[in-house]
Amino acid sequence: MYPAQIGYYKPQNVGEALEFMEGNDAKILAGGQSLIPMLKLRILKPKYLVDIGELAELSFIKEGEETTIGSTTKHWELASKRISGLEIIQNAASKVGDVQVRNVGTVGGSLSNADPSSDYPAVFTALDATMIIRSRRGLREEKAEDFFKGPFTTSLDPSEILERVKVKALKGYKQVYKKIVRRAGDYALVGLALAIKIDSGMVKDARIAFTGVGDKPYRSREAENEIKDTKLTDSDISKAVEASVKGINPPSDSRGSSNYRKEVMKRLLKNSLEEMRNAS
Amino acid sequence: MKVKVNGVEYEDEVEPRTLLVDFLRDNLNLTGTKIGCDTTTCGACTVLVNGRSVKSCTMLAIQANGKEILTIEGLSSDSKLNPIQQAFKDNFALQCGYCTAGMIVQAHFILSHERDLSEEKVRDMIHGNICRCTGYQNIVNAILDASRRMRA
Numbered sequence: 001m002y003p004a005q006i007g008y009y010k011p012q013n014v015g016e017a018l019e020f021m022e023g024n025d026a027k028i029l030a031g032g033q034s035l036i037p038m039l040k041l042r043i044l045k046p047k048y049l050v051d052i053g054e055l056a057e058l059s060f061i062k063e064g065e066e067t068t069i070g071s072t073t074k075h076w077e078l079a080s081k082r083i084s085g086l087e088i089i090q091n092a093a094s095k096v097g098d099v100q101v102r103n104v105g106t107v108g109g110s111l112s113n114a115d116p117s118s119d120y121p122a123v124f125t126a127l128d129a130t131m132i133i134r135s136r137r138g139l140r141e142e143k144a145e146d147f148f149k150g151p152f153t154t155s156l157d158p159s160e161i162l163e164r165v166k167v168k169a170l171k172g173y174k175q176v177y178k179k180i181v182r183r184a185g186d187y188a189l190v191g192l193a194l195a196i197k198i199d200s201g202m203v204k205d206a207r208i209a210f211t212g213v214g215d216k217p218y219r220s221r222e223a224e225n226e227i228k229d230t231k232l233t234d235s236d237i238s239k240a241v242e243a244s245v246k247g248i249n250p251p252s253d254s255r256g257s258s259n260y261r262k263e264v265m266k267r268l269l270k271n272s273l274e275e276m277r278n279a280s
Numbered sequence: 281m282k283v284k285v286n287g288v289e290y291e292d293e294v295e296p297r298t299l300l301v302d303f304l305r306d307n308l309n310l311t312g313t314k315i316g317c318d319t320t321t322c323g324a325c326t327v328l329v330n331g332r333s334v335k336s337c338t339m340l341a342i343q344a345n346g347k348e349i350l351t352i353e354g355l356s357s358d359s360k361l362n363p364i365q366q367a368f369k370d371n372f373a374l375q376c377g378y379c380t381a382g383m384i385v386q387a388h389f390i391l392s393h394e395r396d397l398s399e400e401k402v403r404d405m406i407h408g409n410i411c412r413c414t415g416y417q418n419i420v421n422a423i424l425d426a427s428r429r430m431r432a
Binding site: 040104 | 296
């Protein structure tokens with residue numbers, strides 16, 4: 001199906017994009033892998049598209065103590081780059097959509113779209129990432145956890161662009177992103193972003209965040225606390241697993257019931273923690 | 281907009297809402313590229329844009345402005361099948377044929393980016409292409425066969 005009639009503006013830089021968006025009913029187009037399907041279904045009918053997909057100033061991966069990733073960096077670029085201390089990003093990027101989607105889709109587009117079942121929001125929440133947002137008023141920063149407000153809703157207002165994401169390296173952490181799907185190419189039924197630091201047999205830090213289980217990424221601090229300063233024995237793991245589903249009531253839909261999702265969360269966390277323990 | 285498709289330059293005016301797949305089929309008459317699901321799922325509309333495979337039902341034609349596109353029509357020359365097409369033929373890797381153009385273009389992308397192909401890798405990399413005849417086994421065989429032929 002064709003999108004409704006729409007205007008198209010291609011700015012030369014971020015400044016021009018922001019200027020155009022002020023006072024215009026405009027949507028930012030980066031890779032379009034979420035936006036174009038919504039335009040085709042006419043769920044969205046903005047007056048204009050502002051195509052930032054080819055702005056070189058927004059496409060970069062700068063490694064360091066803190067790594068910054070430009071918002072129009074494509075999934076395949078992240079999937080082909082191992083960032084020391086942030087291996088989970090490569091891991092998650094290689095599981096987004098399919099090859100064709102990863103060739104076009106962008107990290108900033110996925111984060112701004114905030115699909116409650118998408119992969120990056122849980123990962124960047126687990127990483128305690130900082131979103132750097134630009135508008136004509138200047139820059140503001142926001143923690144990933146506060147950035148996601150609900151289904152397809154972030155703290156971005158229509159005059160703002162997510163410019164880059166800043167993440168501190170988790171050196172010495174075992175980290176993994178796993179997702180369970182019923183069919184190849186599906187969005188996650190449940191996804192888990194997990195990072196733990198084990199030092200001389202003790203868990204020093206833990207990050208546990210799920211996707212697909214609520215209207216935004218779900219970070220389970222209860223589960224994290226159950227394994228911090230433990231030796232990750234079977235009983236520590238089962239306490240964390242039980243804690244991980246407290247305080248969350250996953251949705252029921254065609255992909256699985258609420259209870260089924262809870263079982264998947266538990267199994268996923270249990271297996272992943274056991275794997276990490278056994279590998280250390 | 282200006283694009284180079286299969287080595288030929290074209291210049292045309294398009295509405296911003298025109299999808300790349302419709303531009304290729306309706307404006308340029310390159311009907312080898314198919315529209316299947318029209319929802320970014322099935323991969324029948326796969327083409328290469330600047331060397332990377334994309335689903336042309338989920339890209340605006342204007343996003344391809346200034347870029348190089350390769351469609352199934354650009355894979356062979358002088359009516360001779362390209363090694364991937366020959367491998368699909370020899371391995372009986374098509375039944376109704378509707379997914380085939382997208383499969384072959386995606387296979388072309390895979391083979392130009394991955395040297396060590398395993399069956400698992402091929403299956404992972406074509407998971408954005410759906411064959412509703414479910415003829416995956418022969419498709420995977422064909423891609424592995426093409427990989428051997430192209431290395432030989």
